[in-house]
Amino acid sequence: MNSDRDIDFYLDFTSPYAYLASTQIEALAAMHGHSVVWRPFLIGATFKITGRKALIQHPLVWEYSLHDVQRSARLLGQSITIPVKFPILSVKPGRLFYYFQERDGDQRMAKKFASAAFHSYFVEQKDITDNQVLGQIGVAFGVDEAQVGEIVKSTVMKARFKAEVDAAMERKVFGAPTFIVKNEMFWGVDKLGQLGKWLETGGW
Amino acid sequence: MNSDRDIDFYLDFTSPYAYLASTQIEALAAMHGHSVVWRPFLIGATFKITGRKALIQHPLVWEYSLHDVQRSARLLGQSITIPVKFPILSVKPGRLFYYFQERDGDQRMAKKFASAAFHSYFVEQKDITDNQVLGQIGVAFGVDEAQVGEIVKSTVMKARFKAEVDAAMERKVFGAPTFIVKNEMFWGVDKLGQLGKWLETGGW
Numbered sequence: 423m424n425s426d427r428d429i430d431f432y433l434d435f436t437s438p439y440a441y442l443a444s445t446q447i448e449a450l451a452a453m454h455g456h457s458v459v460w461r462p463f464l465i466g467a468t469f470k471i472t473g474r475k476a477l478i479q480h481p482l483v484w485e486y487s488l489h490d491v492q493r494s495a496r497l498l499g500q501s502i503t504i505p506v507k508f509p510i511l512s513v514k515p516g517r518l519f520y521y522f523q524e525r526d527g528d529q530r531m532a533k534k535f536a537s538a539a540f541h542s543y544f545v546e547q548k549d550i551t552d553n554q555v556l557g558q559i560g561v562a563f564g565v566d567e568a569q570v571g572e573i574v575k576s577t578v579m580k581a582r583f584k585a586e587v588d589a590a591m592e593r594k595v596f597g598a599p600t601f602i603v604k605n606e607m608f609w610g611v612d613k614l615g616q617l618g619k620w621l622e623t624g625g626w
Numbered sequence: 627m628n629s630d631r632d633i634d635f636y637l638d639f640t641s642p643y644a645y646l647a648s649t650q651i652e653a654l655a656a657m658h659g660h661s662v663v664w665r666p667f668l669i670g671a672t673f674k675i676t677g678r679k680a681l682i683q684h685p686l687v688w689e690y691s692l693h694d695v696q697r698s699a700r701l702l703g704q705s706i707t708i709p710v711k712f713p714i715l716s717v718k719p720g721r722l723f724y725y726f727q728e729r730d731g732d733q734r735m736a737k738k739f740a741s742a743a744f745h746s747y748f749v750e751q752k753d754i755t756d757n758q759v760l761g762q763i764g765v766a767f768g769v770d771e772a773q774v775g776e777i778v779k780s781t782v783m784k785a786r787f788k789a790e791v792d793a794a795m796e797r798k799v800f801g802a803p804t805f806i807v808k809n810e811m812f813w814g815v816d817k818l819g820q821l822g823k824w825l826e827t828g829g830w
Binding site: 468471472473474475479480481482483485486489490493494496497594596597607609610612613615616619626 | 672675676677678679683684685686687689690693694697698700701798800801811813814816817819820823830
């Protein structure tokens with residue numbers, strides 16, 4: 423489904439930096455005539471390969487990151503709070519995302535769902551691993567809590583999401599957010615500037 | 627020795643990202659009427675506290691970093707090659723840096739030595755843990771190989787450098803490059819853009 427004008431945007435719903443990136447990437451891409459393919463995956467799955475750990479597990483680093491996330495959010499005109507329940511295993515919103523994509527044949531609603539899930543988690547501090555919360559979000563996208571329950575435990579959507587996580591690892595994605603345009607990878611929300619320059623110039 | 631207009635620039639001579647930052651920070655600071663205090667330290671010493679490891683120890687991450695370092699260098703008009711002997715324990719250039727600072731009472735020559743050491747390591751791929759190499763660099767700064775040998779093993783300079791490393795850790799510095807301006811910390815060469823905006827606006 424990719425074209426040379428597409429940017430793959432790898433995200434994990436538990437990543438505050440991926441949330442910040444999600445508020446910027448569409449406008450950045452559009453400015454340079456590109457479109458974005460959102461690709462939720464599980465950053466935790468990559469830790470087994472890289473030996474990395476979550477930021478929160480590193481003293482000093484996490485303290486800095488808490489400050490940095492707020493500072494970056496303010497600069498971007500966004501608000502963010504790290505929820506009490508953090509990090510989360512984001513399989514449920516991940517499976518729902520691909521469900522909407524499959525159902526609709528495009529990502530229009532899936533992206534809106536992803537933005538709503540990010541907002542629910544990082545702005546409203548709701549637990550987006552909870553079927554009731556996901557049902558409340560889902561209503562606007564045509565699924566209620568009961569349907570959410572079915573979707574997130576369905577064999578098909580489990581396999582679908584796992585295939586996406588595996589594909590991300592095959593492309594050597596190891597962090598979130600990660601952006602790939604024509605095999606050129608940029609890791610981190612702090613790379614949005616370089617990514618924009620890359621799109622503008624065609625690379626250097 | 628710090629004033630509110632000073633930016634503390636924490637570097638380790640083994641860090642390719644600190645090298646790239648060293649080619650930019652003086653001009654960036656000057657543009658906004660700030661000066662820079664260079665502070666060589668040992669990133670490895672912080673790993674014991676944070677539980678982090680060197681980039682080279684993480685599969686996939688290191689592969690990306692090798693590519694990213696080159697891409698960032700090209701954008702900055704710099705050239706860089708990761709030396710065969712990498713990483714290094716950079717105590718010797720660290721001690722020499724503070725020796726020049728102590729000797730002169732300011733950082734003018736010490737900064738030039740640091741830039742020369744970075745260039746020797748990352749452009750000429752010379753081993754800057756070798757007294758002969760450091761002696762070749764040192765000549766322009768008034769020390770020959772024999773003096774280098776004395777300085778890097780002197781109790782005074784060992785203690786001086788250790789105190790700097792300890793002070794960096796007390797300020798919760800955990801990575802290189804790190805910039806601190808009036809207690810506001812920015813980590814990573816990718817933060818130079820935000821740092822510049824911070825200097826320009828006085829913060830947000």
